[in-house]
Amino acid sequence: MLTKSHASKQAPKPREGAGKDGAGPAAPVAGSHEAAHDGHHRNPVMPLRTDWFDDVHVNLSATERRTATLTTRRSVKKAYQAAWLVKALTCIDLTTLAGDDTEGRVRRLALKARRPLRDDIVAALGLEDDPPKVGAVCVYPTMVAAAVKALDGSGIPVASVATGFPSGLTPLPQRLDEIRYAVDMGAAEIDIVITRAHVLTGQWQALHDEVAAMREACGAAHLKAILGTGDLRTLGNVYKASMVAMMAGADFIKTSTGKEEVNATLPVSLTMVRALRDYGERTGERIGFKPAGGLKTAKDALAWLTLMKEELGDRWLQPDLFRIGASSLLGDIERQLEHYVTGRYASAAHHALA
Numbered sequence: 001m002l003t004k005s006h007a008s009k010q011a012p013k014p015r016e017g018a019g020k021d022g023a024g025p026a027a028p029v030a031g032s033h034e035a036a037h038d039g040h041h042r043n044p045v046m047p048l049r050t051d052w053f054d055d056v057h058v059n060l061s062a063t064e065r066r067t068a069t070l071t072t073r074r075s076v077k078k079a080y081q082a083a084w085l086v087k088a089l090t091c092i093d094l095t096t097l098a099g100d101d102t103e104g105r106v107r108r109l110a111l112k113a114r115r116p117l118r119d120d121i122v123a124a125l126g127l128e129d130d131p132p133k134v135g136a137v138c139v140y141p142t143m144v145a146a147a148v149k150a151l152d153g154s155g156i157p158v159a160s161v162a163t164g165f166p167s168g169l170t171p172l173p174q175r176l177d178e179i180r181y182a183v184d185m186g187a188a189e190i191d192i193v194i195t196r197a198h199v200l201t202g203q204w205q206a207l208h209d210e211v212a213a214m215r216e217a218c219g220a221a222h223l224k225a226i227l228g229t230g231d232l233r234t235l236g237n238v239y240k241a242s243m244v245a246m247m248a249g250a251d252f253i254k255t256s257t258g259k260e261e262v263n264a265t266l267p268v269s270l271t272m273v274r275a276l277r278d279y280g281e282r283t284g285e286r287i288g289f290k291p292a293g294g295l296k297t298a299k300d301a302l303a304w305l306t307l308m309k310e311e312l313g314d315r316w317l318q319p320d321l322f323r324i325g326a327s328s329l330l331g332d333i334e335r336q337l338e339h340y341v342t343g344r345y346a347s348a349a350h351h352a353l354a
Protein backbone atom coordinates (compact mmCIF):
# COMPACT_ATOMS: atom_id res chain seq x y z
CA MET A 1 0.00 0.00 0.00
CA LEU A 2 2.94 2.30 0.60
CA THR A 3 5.61 2.14 -2.01
CA LYS A 4 8.90 3.95 -2.13
CA SER A 5 11.80 3.77 -4.51
CA HIS A 6 14.13 2.83 -1.68
CA ALA A 7 13.73 -0.38 0.29
CA SER A 8 11.41 0.46 3.15
CA LYS A 9 11.87 -2.99 4.66
CA GLN A 10 15.43 -2.14 5.64
CA ALA A 11 14.57 -1.03 9.12
CA PRO A 12 17.11 1.62 10.00
CA LYS A 13 18.59 1.92 13.43
CA PRO A 14 17.26 4.60 15.72
CA ARG A 15 18.80 7.98 15.18
CA GLU A 16 22.10 8.80 16.71
CA GLY A 17 22.67 12.03 14.88
CA ALA A 18 22.48 10.79 11.30
CA GLY A 19 19.64 10.15 8.87
CA LYS A 20 18.74 6.73 7.62
CA ASP A 21 20.32 6.89 4.24
CA GLY A 22 23.34 8.97 5.12
CA ALA A 23 22.11 11.73 2.81
CA GLY A 24 22.32 14.28 5.60
CA PRO A 25 21.89 14.75 9.27
CA ALA A 26 18.56 14.05 10.88
CA ALA A 27 19.79 15.80 13.97
CA PRO A 28 17.26 17.93 15.77
CA VAL A 29 17.53 21.67 15.48
CA ALA A 30 15.85 22.42 18.77
CA GLY A 31 15.11 20.84 22.06
CA SER A 32 16.87 17.53 21.50
CA HIS A 33 16.78 16.44 25.10
CA GLU A 34 13.68 18.28 26.15
CA ALA A 35 11.11 16.81 28.43
CA ALA A 36 7.63 18.19 28.91
CA HIS A 37 6.59 19.30 32.38
CA ASP A 38 5.10 15.85 32.94
CA GLY A 39 8.55 14.39 32.34
CA HIS A 40 7.66 12.82 29.00
CA HIS A 41 10.17 13.00 26.19
CA ARG A 42 9.44 15.54 23.44
CA ASN A 43 9.82 14.96 19.74
CA PRO A 44 12.58 17.36 18.66
CA VAL A 45 12.25 19.58 15.59
CA MET A 46 14.40 18.48 12.66
CA PRO A 47 14.93 20.20 9.32
CA LEU A 48 12.52 19.44 6.49
CA ARG A 49 13.57 16.41 4.44
CA THR A 50 11.25 16.14 1.44
CA ASP A 51 13.39 13.29 0.09
CA TRP A 52 11.90 11.15 2.89
CA PHE A 53 8.51 11.25 1.16
CA ASP A 54 8.92 12.65 -2.39
CA ASP A 55 8.67 9.21 -3.97
CA VAL A 56 6.06 7.73 -1.64
CA HIS A 57 2.82 6.57 -3.20
CA VAL A 58 -0.07 5.17 -1.23
CA ASN A 59 -2.22 2.57 -2.94
CA LEU A 60 -5.80 3.31 -1.93
CA SER A 61 -7.33 -0.08 -2.68
CA ALA A 62 -4.52 -2.00 -0.98
CA THR A 63 -4.91 0.25 2.06
CA GLU A 64 -8.65 -0.33 2.11
CA ARG A 65 -8.19 -4.10 1.79
CA ARG A 66 -5.77 -4.11 4.71
CA THR A 67 -8.06 -2.09 6.97
CA ALA A 68 -11.15 -4.12 6.03
CA THR A 69 -9.59 -7.12 7.75
CA LEU A 70 -9.18 -5.21 11.01
CA THR A 71 -12.89 -5.27 11.72
CA THR A 72 -13.71 -8.71 10.28
CA ARG A 73 -11.01 -10.80 11.92
CA ARG A 74 -11.41 -11.55 15.61
CA SER A 75 -8.16 -10.00 16.78
CA VAL A 76 -9.64 -9.31 20.18
CA LYS A 77 -11.08 -12.46 21.70
CA LYS A 78 -14.36 -12.13 23.54
CA ALA A 79 -12.85 -12.84 26.96
CA TYR A 80 -10.38 -10.00 26.54
CA GLN A 81 -12.86 -7.50 25.16
CA ALA A 82 -13.70 -6.03 28.55
CA ALA A 83 -10.02 -5.46 29.30
CA TRP A 84 -9.59 -3.87 25.88
CA LEU A 85 -12.55 -1.61 26.43
CA VAL A 86 -11.13 -0.46 29.75
CA LYS A 87 -7.85 0.16 27.93
CA ALA A 88 -9.69 2.18 25.26
CA LEU A 89 -11.37 4.22 27.96
CA THR A 90 -8.01 5.20 29.47
CA CYS A 91 -6.94 6.44 26.03
CA ILE A 92 -9.95 8.69 25.40
CA ASP A 93 -9.50 12.43 25.07
CA LEU A 94 -12.93 13.18 26.47
CA THR A 95 -13.99 16.12 24.37
CA THR A 96 -16.47 18.93 24.24
CA LEU A 97 -16.01 21.37 21.38
CA ALA A 98 -19.40 22.92 20.84
CA GLY A 99 -20.56 26.48 20.34
CA ASP A 100 -22.81 26.19 23.37
CA ASP A 101 -20.14 24.88 25.77
CA THR A 102 -20.41 26.30 29.28
CA GLU A 103 -18.21 26.00 32.34
CA GLY A 104 -20.97 23.88 33.86
CA ARG A 105 -20.76 21.40 30.99
CA VAL A 106 -16.98 21.30 31.32
CA ARG A 107 -17.27 20.60 35.07
CA ARG A 108 -19.68 17.73 34.40
CA LEU A 109 -17.33 16.35 31.78
CA ALA A 110 -14.45 16.55 34.26
CA LEU A 111 -16.46 14.52 36.80
CA LYS A 112 -17.03 11.90 34.11
CA ALA A 113 -13.33 11.97 33.22
CA ARG A 114 -12.38 11.20 36.83
CA ARG A 115 -14.87 8.33 37.14
CA PRO A 116 -15.85 7.25 33.62
CA LEU A 117 -17.46 4.02 34.88
CA ARG A 118 -20.15 3.58 37.51
CA ASP A 119 -18.84 2.31 40.85
CA ASP A 120 -20.74 -0.99 40.56
CA ILE A 121 -19.17 -1.68 37.14
CA VAL A 122 -15.73 -0.80 38.50
CA ALA A 123 -16.31 -3.18 41.42
CA ALA A 124 -17.59 -6.00 39.20
CA LEU A 125 -14.48 -5.63 37.04
CA GLY A 126 -12.31 -5.82 40.18
CA LEU A 127 -10.77 -2.41 39.50
CA GLU A 128 -11.59 -0.66 42.81
CA ASP A 129 -7.91 -0.33 43.77
CA ASP A 130 -7.04 1.49 40.57
CA PRO A 131 -10.25 2.79 38.98
CA PRO A 132 -9.77 3.79 35.35
CA LYS A 133 -9.83 7.42 34.26
CA VAL A 134 -9.67 8.93 30.79
CA GLY A 135 -6.49 10.05 28.99
CA ALA A 136 -7.31 13.78 28.91
CA VAL A 137 -10.14 16.28 28.69
CA CYS A 138 -10.16 18.32 25.48
CA VAL A 139 -11.83 21.73 25.30
CA TYR A 140 -11.71 25.15 23.65
CA PRO A 141 -9.12 27.65 25.03
CA THR A 142 -11.66 29.69 26.99
CA MET A 143 -12.75 26.53 28.83
CA VAL A 144 -9.24 25.46 29.86
CA ALA A 145 -9.24 27.27 33.22
CA ALA A 146 -12.54 25.67 34.24
CA ALA A 147 -11.31 22.23 33.15
CA VAL A 148 -7.99 22.60 34.99
CA LYS A 149 -9.82 23.60 38.17
CA ALA A 150 -12.32 20.77 37.91
CA LEU A 151 -9.58 18.20 37.31
CA ASP A 152 -7.30 19.45 40.07
CA GLY A 153 -5.51 16.58 41.80
CA SER A 154 -6.80 13.97 39.32
CA GLY A 155 -3.62 13.72 37.24
CA ILE A 156 -5.76 14.06 34.10
CA PRO A 157 -4.22 16.56 31.68
CA VAL A 158 -6.25 19.24 29.94
CA ALA A 159 -5.86 19.45 26.19
CA SER A 160 -6.91 22.60 24.34
CA VAL A 161 -7.59 22.99 20.67
CA ALA A 162 -6.02 26.17 19.34
CA THR A 163 -4.83 27.97 16.18
CA GLY A 164 -8.20 28.95 14.82
CA PHE A 165 -9.74 25.49 15.25
CA PRO A 166 -11.27 23.97 13.20
CA SER A 167 -10.25 25.72 9.94
CA GLY A 168 -6.94 27.20 11.10
CA LEU A 169 -7.43 30.20 8.86
CA THR A 170 -6.79 33.08 11.25
CA PRO A 171 -3.48 34.96 10.86
CA LEU A 172 -0.43 33.15 12.28
CA PRO A 173 0.37 35.68 15.07
CA GLN A 174 -3.15 35.26 16.46
CA ARG A 175 -2.91 31.49 16.18
CA LEU A 176 0.37 31.51 18.12
CA ASP A 177 -1.14 33.84 20.74
CA GLU A 178 -4.04 31.44 21.13
CA ILE A 179 -1.60 28.63 21.92
CA ARG A 180 0.19 30.77 24.51
CA TYR A 181 -3.14 31.73 26.07
CA ALA A 182 -4.21 28.09 26.44
CA VAL A 183 -0.83 27.13 27.90
CA ASP A 184 -1.01 30.06 30.36
CA MET A 185 -4.44 28.84 31.44
CA GLY A 186 -2.92 25.46 32.26
CA ALA A 187 -3.33 23.29 29.15
CA ALA A 188 -0.72 20.51 29.10
CA GLU A 189 -1.50 19.54 25.52
CA ILE A 190 -2.34 21.70 22.52
CA ASP A 191 -4.24 20.28 19.56
CA ILE A 192 -3.26 22.56 16.67
CA VAL A 193 -4.74 22.49 13.19
CA ILE A 194 -2.50 22.72 10.14
CA THR A 195 -3.13 24.96 7.14
CA ARG A 196 -4.59 22.45 4.72
CA ALA A 197 -3.75 24.76 1.77
CA HIS A 198 -0.02 24.18 2.41
CA VAL A 199 -0.59 20.47 1.80
CA LEU A 200 -2.90 20.92 -1.18
CA THR A 201 -0.33 23.18 -2.88
CA GLY A 202 2.73 21.18 -1.80
CA GLN A 203 4.25 24.00 0.27
CA TRP A 204 6.08 21.69 2.64
CA GLN A 205 8.53 24.26 3.96
CA ALA A 206 5.65 26.62 4.83
CA LEU A 207 3.90 23.77 6.65
CA HIS A 208 7.09 22.84 8.49
CA ASP A 209 7.75 26.46 9.53
CA GLU A 210 4.18 26.89 10.74
CA VAL A 211 4.12 23.74 12.87
CA ALA A 212 7.62 24.43 14.24
CA ALA A 213 6.50 27.93 15.29
CA MET A 214 3.45 26.44 16.96
CA ARG A 215 5.60 23.93 18.77
CA GLU A 216 7.78 26.73 20.10
CA ALA A 217 4.67 28.59 21.31
CA CYS A 218 3.60 25.41 23.15
CA GLY A 219 6.64 25.58 25.44
CA ALA A 220 6.46 22.51 27.68
CA ALA A 221 2.98 21.53 26.50
CA HIS A 222 2.73 18.63 24.09
CA LEU A 223 1.78 19.47 20.52
CA LYS A 224 -0.81 17.34 18.76
CA ALA A 225 -1.05 18.17 15.05
CA ILE A 226 -4.52 17.82 13.55
CA LEU A 227 -4.15 17.23 9.82
CA GLY A 228 -7.82 17.61 8.87
CA THR A 229 -7.42 14.52 6.69
CA GLY A 230 -10.93 14.80 5.25
CA ASP A 231 -9.69 17.95 3.49
CA LEU A 232 -6.42 16.52 2.15
CA ARG A 233 -7.89 14.65 -0.87
CA THR A 234 -5.32 11.82 -1.19
CA LEU A 235 -3.66 9.32 1.11
CA GLY A 236 -0.35 10.46 -0.38
CA ASN A 237 -1.04 13.93 0.99
CA VAL A 238 -1.96 12.41 4.36
CA TYR A 239 1.37 10.56 4.46
CA LYS A 240 3.37 13.65 3.49
CA ALA A 241 1.57 15.98 5.89
CA SER A 242 2.14 13.43 8.67
CA MET A 243 5.86 13.34 7.91
CA VAL A 244 6.23 17.13 7.81
CA ALA A 245 4.30 17.57 11.07
CA MET A 246 6.58 15.06 12.78
CA MET A 247 9.72 16.72 11.36
CA ALA A 248 8.41 20.02 12.77
CA GLY A 249 8.19 18.50 16.25
CA ALA A 250 4.64 17.19 16.62
CA ASP A 251 4.41 14.85 19.61
CA PHE A 252 1.18 13.38 18.24
CA ILE A 253 -0.41 13.34 14.83
CA LYS A 254 -4.21 13.49 14.86
CA THR A 255 -6.61 12.78 12.02
CA SER A 256 -9.43 15.29 12.25
CA THR A 257 -11.20 18.08 14.05
CA GLY A 258 -14.55 16.30 14.14
CA LYS A 259 -15.87 19.15 11.99
CA GLU A 260 -14.78 17.99 8.52
CA GLU A 261 -17.26 16.16 6.33
CA VAL A 262 -15.17 13.00 6.64
CA ASN A 263 -13.34 12.47 9.91
CA ALA A 264 -11.33 9.51 11.25
CA THR A 265 -11.32 6.52 8.89
CA LEU A 266 -9.26 3.35 9.07
CA PRO A 267 -7.48 3.84 5.69
CA VAL A 268 -6.39 7.35 6.70
CA SER A 269 -5.34 6.05 10.11
CA LEU A 270 -3.33 3.20 8.61
CA THR A 271 -1.55 5.69 6.34
CA MET A 272 -0.69 7.94 9.30
CA VAL A 273 0.42 5.03 11.44
CA ARG A 274 2.70 3.80 8.65
CA ALA A 275 4.17 7.32 8.37
CA LEU A 276 4.68 7.32 12.11
CA ARG A 277 6.38 3.94 11.92
CA ASP A 278 8.62 5.06 9.05
CA TYR A 279 9.50 8.21 10.96
CA GLY A 280 10.35 6.18 14.04
CA GLU A 281 12.56 3.86 12.00
CA ARG A 282 14.45 6.81 10.59
CA THR A 283 14.80 8.88 13.75
CA GLY A 284 14.21 6.63 16.76
CA GLU A 285 11.40 8.94 17.93
CA ARG A 286 8.13 7.54 19.25
CA ILE A 287 5.25 9.71 18.05
CA GLY A 288 1.70 9.37 19.31
CA PHE A 289 -1.42 8.85 17.21
CA LYS A 290 -4.89 10.25 17.81
CA PRO A 291 -7.84 9.32 15.63
CA ALA A 292 -10.66 11.77 16.25
CA GLY A 293 -14.05 12.65 14.89
CA GLY A 294 -17.08 10.43 14.47
CA LEU A 295 -15.83 7.61 16.73
CA LYS A 296 -18.88 6.62 18.74
CA THR A 297 -18.99 2.89 19.35
CA ALA A 298 -17.07 0.33 21.37
CA LYS A 299 -16.58 -1.48 18.06
CA ASP A 300 -14.81 1.60 16.67
CA ALA A 301 -12.54 1.67 19.72
CA LEU A 302 -11.65 -2.01 19.29
CA ALA A 303 -10.92 -1.55 15.58
CA TRP A 304 -8.47 1.28 16.28
CA LEU A 305 -6.82 -0.56 19.17
CA THR A 306 -6.35 -3.54 16.83
CA LEU A 307 -4.79 -1.25 14.23
CA MET A 308 -2.32 0.11 16.78
CA LYS A 309 -1.43 -3.31 18.15
CA GLU A 310 -0.95 -4.92 14.74
CA GLU A 311 0.97 -2.05 13.16
CA LEU A 312 3.02 -0.74 16.07
CA GLY A 313 2.78 -3.21 18.95
CA ASP A 314 1.63 -3.03 22.56
CA ARG A 315 3.73 0.03 23.37
CA TRP A 316 1.25 2.11 21.32
CA LEU A 317 -1.69 1.03 23.46
CA GLN A 318 -0.73 3.43 26.25
CA PRO A 319 -2.21 6.93 26.63
CA ASP A 320 1.19 8.60 26.18
CA LEU A 321 1.22 7.30 22.59
CA PHE A 322 -2.42 6.68 21.74
CA ARG A 323 -5.55 8.72 22.27
CA ILE A 324 -9.01 8.53 20.82
CA GLY A 325 -10.57 11.97 20.45
CA ALA A 326 -14.29 11.62 21.03
CA SER A 327 -17.26 13.48 22.43
CA SER A 328 -19.67 10.54 22.38
CA LEU A 329 -17.74 7.26 22.65
CA LEU A 330 -17.60 6.77 26.39
CA GLY A 331 -21.34 6.07 26.71
CA ASP A 332 -21.19 3.02 24.45
CA ILE A 333 -18.03 1.68 26.10
CA GLU A 334 -19.73 1.97 29.50
CA ARG A 335 -22.81 0.27 28.06
CA GLN A 336 -20.80 -2.66 26.70
CA LEU A 337 -18.92 -3.05 29.98
CA GLU A 338 -22.18 -2.99 31.88
CA HIS A 339 -23.44 -5.74 29.59
CA TYR A 340 -20.25 -7.69 30.22
CA VAL A 341 -20.68 -7.57 34.01
CA THR A 342 -24.50 -7.80 34.28
CA GLY A 343 -25.48 -9.67 31.13
CA ARG A 344 -27.94 -6.96 30.12
CA TYR A 345 -27.99 -3.52 28.56
CA ALA A 346 -29.28 -0.44 30.34
CA SER A 347 -31.08 2.03 28.14
CA ALA A 348 -28.79 4.48 26.35
CA ALA A 349 -30.28 7.29 28.45
CA HIS A 350 -28.44 5.91 31.48
CA HIS A 351 -25.16 6.63 29.74
CA ALA A 352 -26.19 9.89 28.21
CA LEU A 353 -23.11 11.95 28.95
CA ALA A 354 -20.18 11.46 26.59
Ligand SMILES: O=C[C@H](O)COP(=O)(O)O
Nearest residue numbers: 257258293294325326327
Ligand atom coordinates in the same frame (compact mmCIF):
# COMPACT_ATOMS: atom_id res chain seq x y z
O1 LIG B 1 -10.96 16.15 18.81
C1 LIG B 1 -11.98 15.54 18.94
C2 LIG B 1 -13.13 15.69 18.06
O2 LIG B 1 -13.55 16.99 17.95
C3 LIG B 1 -14.26 14.84 18.54
O3 LIG B 1 -15.14 14.63 17.50
P1 LIG B 1 -16.57 13.97 17.78
O4 LIG B 1 -17.40 15.04 18.42
O5 LIG B 1 -17.07 13.56 16.45
O6 LIG B 1 -16.38 12.80 18.71
